[in-house]
Amino acid sequence: MVDLPARDGDGYLLDMGDWTEEVGKAMAEADGVELDEAKWRHIMKAREAFEESQSVMPIRKFAKYVGEDKKDMFKMWNTGPMKPITKYGGLPKPTGCV
Secondary structure: OOOOOOEOOOOOEOOHHHOOHHHHHHHHHHOOOOOOHHHHHHHHHHHHHHHHHOOOOOHHHHHHHHOOOHHHHHHHHOOOOHHHHHHHOOOOOOOOOO
């Protein structure tokens, strides 16, 4: 098991530079969240989008970016999808509607 870097009260990394794929998977495991291929694809696409814009996309825009229906994404994640996607992707907490 990977040693988890420091996280805030919501489970987000305090330092984005601490993120690796192993850390992201270990954080999800520690939180009892199973990351399948589809969820991991969302995480990697969110990281890609963040690299391009230096900001976290709102769910509406992100669903278009990955070519999926946002309702399906809510069902898949059982919550507002951008929170776990950004958390396990080592990205900043989303703001506004997620």
